[in-house]
Amino acid sequence: MNRQAVRLTVNGKPWHGEVPTRLTLVDCLREEVGLTGTHVGCEHGVCGACSVLLDGEPVRSCLMFAVQADGRAITTVEGLAAPDGALSPLQDAFWECHALQCGYCTPGMLIAAHALIARNPAPSDGDIREALAGNLCRCTGYQQIVDAVRLARRRMGEVPP
Amino acid sequence: MSEYRYVGRKRRTKEDRRFITGLGRYVADVTLPGMSHVALVLSPHPAARIGAIDTAAALALPGVQAVVTGAEIARHTNPILHGLALPGVRWYPLAVGQVRYVGEWVVAVVAASRHIAEDAAELVRVDYEPMAWVGDPEAALAPGAPLVHPDHGSNLFYRRTFVWGDVAGDFAKAHHRLASKVYWGRSATVPIETFGVVANWNRGNDLLDVWASIQMPKYPDQMAHCLRLPLNAIRVHYDVDVGGSYGVKRGIKHSVLVGYLARKLLMPVRLIEDRLENMVGGDMHGPDRRFDVTLAFDADGLIRSMKMRALDDIGCYPGRSPLQLAKPVGAIVGPYRIQSVEYEAVAVATNKTSQVAVRGFGQAPTNYAIETAIDRVAAHLGMDRLAVRRRNFIQSHEFPYRIPSGTDYDSGDYDAVLTKTVARAKLEALIARRDALRAEGRLAGIGFATCLEPSGGNGAFEPLFNPANDTTTWMESCQVKVDALGGVTATIATSTAGQGHQTLVATVTGEELGFDPDCIRVVHADSLQALPGNSPVASRMAIMLGGAAAGAARQIKERVLAIAAHNLQRPVDRLVYREGAVFDLDNELRTLNWAELVRIAHRKYHQMPPGMEPGLQASYVWEVPKGGTMPTADGRVQMYPCYSFECHIALVEIDRGTGQVAIRDWFMGHDCGTVINPDIVHGMSYGGIAHGIGAALYEEFAYDENGQLVAGSFVDYLLPSVHEIPEIALVDHCTPSPLTPMGQKGSGESGYLGAPAAVASAVNDALSPLGITIDRLPMHPSRIEQALADKRADMGEREGP
Numbered sequence: 001m002n003r004q005a006v007r008l009t010v011n012g013k014p015w016h017g018e019v020p021t022r023l024t025l026v027d028c029l030r031e032e033v034g035l036t037g038t039h040v041g042c043e044h045g046v047c048g049a050c051s052v053l054l055d056g057e058p059v060r061s062c063l064m065f066a067v068q069a070d071g072r073a074i075t076t077v078e079g080l081a082a083p084d085g086a087l088s089p090l091q092d093a094f095w096e097c098h099a100l101q102c103g104y105c106t107p108g109m110l111i112a113a114h115a116l117i118a119r120n121p122a123p124s125d126g127d128i129r130e131a132l133a134g135n136l137c138r139c140t141g142y143q144q145i146v147d148a149v150r151l152a153r154r155r156m157g158e159v160p161p
Numbered sequence: 162m163s164e165y166r167y168v169g170r171k172r173r174t175k176e177d178r179r180f181i182t183g184l185g186r187y188v189a190d191v192t193l194p195g196m197s198h199v200a201l202v203l204s205p206h207p208a209a210r211i212g213a214i215d216t217a218a219a220l221a222l223p224g225v226q227a228v229v230t231g232a233e234i235a236r237h238t239n240p241i242l243h244g245l246a247l248p249g250v251r252w253y254p255l256a257v258g259q260v261r262y263v264g265e266w267v268v269a270v271v272a273a274s275r276h277i278a279e280d281a282a283e284l285v286r287v288d289y290e291p292m293a294w295v296g297d298p299e300a301a302l303a304p305g306a307p308l309v310h311p312d313h314g315s316n317l318f319y320r321r322t323f324v325w326g327d328v329a330g331d332f333a334k335a336h337h338r339l340a341s342k343v344y345w346g347r348s349a350t351v352p353i354e355t356f357g358v359v360a361n362w363n364r365g366n367d368l369l370d371v372w373a374s375i376q377m378p379k380y381p382d383q384m385a386h387c388l389r390l391p392l393n394a395i396r397v398h399y400d401v402d403v404g405g406s407y408g409v410k411r412g413i414k415h416s417v418l419v420g421y422l423a424r425k426l427l428m429p430v431r432l433i434e435d436r437l438e439n440m441v442g443g444d445m446h447g448p449d450r451r452f453d454v455t456l457a458f459d460a461d462g463l464i465r466s467m468k469m470r471a472l473d474d475i476g477c478y479p480g481r482s483p484l485q486l487a488k489p490v491g492a493i494v495g496p497y498r499i500q501s502v503e504y505e506a507v508a509v510a511t512n513k514t515s516q517v518a519v520r521g522f523g524q525a526p527t528n529y530a531i532e533t534a535i536d537r538v539a540a541h542l543g544m545d546r547l548a549v550r551r552r553n554f555i556q557s558h559e560f561p562y563r564i565p566s567g568t569d570y571d572s573g574d575y576d577a578v579l580t581k582t583v584a585r586a587k588l589e590a591l592i593a594r595r596d597a598l599r600a601e602g603r604l605a606g607i608g609f610a611t612c613l614e615p616s617g618g619n620g621a622f623e624p625l626f627n628p629a630n631d632t633t634t635w636m637e638s639c640q641v642k643v644d645a646l647g648g649v650t651a652t653i654a655t656s657t658a659g660q661g662h663q664t665l666v667a668t669v670t671g672e673e674l675g676f677d678p679d680c681i682r683v684v685h686a687d688s689l690q691a692l693p694g695n696s697p698v699a700s701r702m703a704i705m706l707g708g709a710a711a712g713a714a715r716q717i718k719e720r721v722l723a724i725a726a727h728n729l730q731r732p733v734d735r736l737v738y739r740e741g742a743v744f745d746l747d748n749e750l751r752t753l754n755w756a757e758l759v760r761i762a763h764r765k766y767h768q769m770p771p772g773m774e775p776g777l778q779a780s781y782v783w784e785v786p787k788g789g790t791m792p793t794a795d796g797r798v799q800m801y802p803c804y805s806f807e808c809h810i811a812l813v814e815i816d817r818g819t820g821q822v823a824i825r826d827w828f829m830g831h832d833c834g835t836v837i838n839p840d841i842v843h844g845m846s847y848g849g850i851a852h853g854i855g856a857a858l859y860e861e862f863a864y865d866e867n868g869q870l871v872a873g874s875f876v877d878y879l880l881p882s883v884h885e886i887p888e889i890a891l892v893d894h895c896t897p898s899p900l901t902p903m904g905q906k907g908s909g910e911s912g913y914l915g916a917p918a919a920v921a922s923a924v925n926d927a928l929s930p931l932g933i934t935i936d937r938l939p940m941h942p943s944r945i946e947q948a949l950a951d952k953r954a955d956m957g958e959r960e961g962p
């Protein structure tokens with residue numbers, strides 16, 4: 001089996017290893033890097049459970065090989081909170097609004113929402129739905145997820161006194 | 162204002178934090194040193210005799226540890242139990258002798274990695290001799306039809322006609338009779354996490370450790386039976402987070418297979434289905450039902466009687482599926498005062514993957530059939546659809562209300578919930594909007610559904626359909642322990658698939674003890690530590706686990722009061738417990754606080770009441786309310802104890818060109834008694850509606866003329882995204898149940914039980930100006946488009962060139 005060296009920056013920390021060339025990025029993150037927060041739902045690019053940020057852009061980590069990410073920076077759900085463990089405003093809003101049930105789609109939803117807020121800090125409701133449309137959730141009917149992103153939008157827009 | 166301090170209040174859940182930080186622990190996150198991986202060889206044929214199986218090439222691949230066939234499995238395990246007594250129907254994890262559907266597992270390959278296992282699976286050569294097969298359930302019943310299980314001698318797995326009340330007399334009396342036929346297509350809950358299981362045979366202790374993505378009553382019992390092990394040689398770890406289930410995560414064949422392999426190979430083995438394995442051969446499809454419903458009714462809309470025939474294509478192995486025809490017996494008249502019912506339930510085997518429990522256990526299809534029939538009565542009489550419903554609603558003063566099939570409904574106020582929802586929806590204005598859209602030439606419709614969610618789950622459907630089964634015990638349990646420093650820990654006997662059991666138990670325990678639920682720890686026992694329970698099926702945990710937690714917490718209070726009585730030298734009835742402390746009613750200064758009470762219990766035996774057990778702990782095992790009765794000979798039975806009500810009002814618009822249905826507005830009135838955590842209940846309702854919209858419009862496990870499943874991925878099996886699901890308005894109402902400690906009822910299936918009926922009602926309302934009726938779910942855009950095209954062609958023909 002062909003193996004190849006890969007260097008990644010994962011949640012700000014360098015990682016390197018030698019992996020089979022056919023190893024997908026999601027399997028690499030879960031099995032080699034040891035970060036199991038990123039989930040696998042379909043392995044064919046539809047559900048979005050495997051979403052991560054690749055140099056800040058959301059990608060489906062089931063659709064690319066680890067070796068393709070060589071030299072790139074990856075953010076997974078484990079990297080969304082501050083280094084001191086403080087939740088990101090989106091994470092906190094997800095908790096506040098109970099934007100999840102089983103939690104399986106949640107890492108992907110959070111990644112999609114973070115990517116949205118990063119490029120558009122004041123998204124409209126339509127923008128929010130558009131940004132989440134590539135991620136499937138079977139538990140929530142999406143409503144509390146949309147509510148959570150709205151809440152985070154509102155809180156982030158608030159100017160501290 | 163509520164009498165409760167924590168129950169019913171908006172509170173953050175206990176579970177969410179680990180999920181938003183990526184720290185959940187699902188079965189795929191369980192890794193054991195030296196773990197092997199399973200891949201499967203799937204049947205390409207709907208029916209074929211299995212000839213030689215050549216495993217040599219697979220075994221020769223480096224890293225492959227074993228290649229196992231059905232013949233081996235059949236030698237070493239017992240067939241998987243199913244709900245009915247069906248001689249000659251033997252269900253094993255791997256096909257034995259013949260395959261019966263496309264996707265059936267034939268060979269299991271175990272290897273050092275899933276990659277290698279998949280490579281090796283491709284090298285396995287199986288000789289098949291194709292056999293005649295049958296995919297249509299009506300054809301399967303015809304004489305001379307190919308037999309799915311030749312040894313059984315028939316494809317009919319179950320048939321019984323129940324008659325409750327004077328059906329003939331009521332039909333004779335009624336002014337009108339109206340027959341309708343509807344079809345509920347094959348779909349399922351399709352969680353985003355597939356099924357997975359990890360097992361390890363612990364040689365030092367002769368113990369099989371199991372981690373599984375499971376939601377299943379008596380799961381360890383069934384594994385023990387199949388693996389020929391004592392029940393106490395199996396330890397199921399219920400602390401695995403389950404990535405969604407809504408009924409389907411049964412995985413019994415997966416678990417028997419992996420359990421067998423782990424023991425055979427003396428190494429940890431894991432099987433995580435990939436999406437295709439899950440869809441074609443995971444045995445997780447849901448009901449696939451044809452209904453014939455005839456209502457007998459009067460000119461004023463009063464419905465006197467109903468005849469229903471439900472024919473279910475259950476696929477190849479019975480599993481839980483025939484029983485999904487039995488559960489609706491407990492709500493067979495919906496929320497209506499129908500006096501008599503004839504119900505014919507027919508379960509037919511075909512060469513398709515097996516059915517499993519799906520959210521509502523057969524009730525959503527039945528509700529769809531009833532609601533469609535009601536809409537047609539309204540159309541027939543030229544009456545308002547809601548007026549017909551109101552004309553027949555059971556009234557709030559009539560509870561407990563016994564329906565013809567012998568079940569008592571506990572409580573409800575259907576009229577009030579509907580009235581509230583109509584007001585919230587501003588129905589008049591909604592109708593005006595629909596009519597305005599129609600005036601612009603658009604296809605717009607409003608749908609209604611008023612349905613019940615039976616909850617609290619007992620298994621009364623089992624003895625009803627299988628007299629050999631006399632199980633009437635459906636308990637749930639909880640242990641509450643106060644540690645030496647006064648901390649409270651509750652232990653529950655089940656895994657959780659998003660229902661928030663930790664929050665539920667912490668809230669109820671906190672309410673009873675007067676402690677902030679955030680301070681109460683809730684842990685999942687493993688199956689050896691756990692007290693008996695029946696898992697979170699059948700919308701039962703708010704009732705049953707909530708009830709068990711309340712029971713245990715109340716015992717803690719009793720013990721604390723007894724300790725205080727002894728130490729304060731006061732009679733118990735002059736003492737009161739408040740937030741951990743005990744006060745003397747006659748002298749508020751005489752009190753013992755929590756720390757003192759706990760210290761006495763744990764450290765000062767000399768201050769304990771004589772004979773009292775040291776420490777401070779309680780267990781409570783609660784039998785389901787109204788449980789413990791067997792069905793009568795004519796098939797009357799008390800099914801589930803509690804009945805939640807939901808009513809839907811939806812406005813939809815159909816694109817004339819594409820047949821796409823866009824949902825513009827959705828309102829759901831919901832009465833599930835006392836709500837423990839509003840966010841959790843609302844979330845389940847939103848999710849249930851979304852799932853119902855999927856089942857009504859998009860999702861279908863269709864098979865082609867060659868018996869091949871044509872929806873094996875998320876590209877062809879369409880789960881609704883946020884684009885397809887509208888903003889939903891929920892309207893809460895509370896009619897407490899008299900049967901539960903806090904008046905709670907179930908809500909885990911809410912939304913789903915009425916949403917498909919409401920979509921169908923709305924689509925048909927939209928199409929009614931064209932004289933089109935669609936009586937088949939899902940109402941795919943293509944199906945609607947076809948109906949519209951047919952209509953145009955038809956009109957064109959009639960108008961002539």
Ligand code: FES
Binds near residue numbers: 041044
């Ligand atoms: S697992 Fe990657 S999109 Fe579904």
Ligand code: FES
Binds near residue numbers: 101
């Ligand atoms: S929270 Fe379960 S799939 Fe989204």
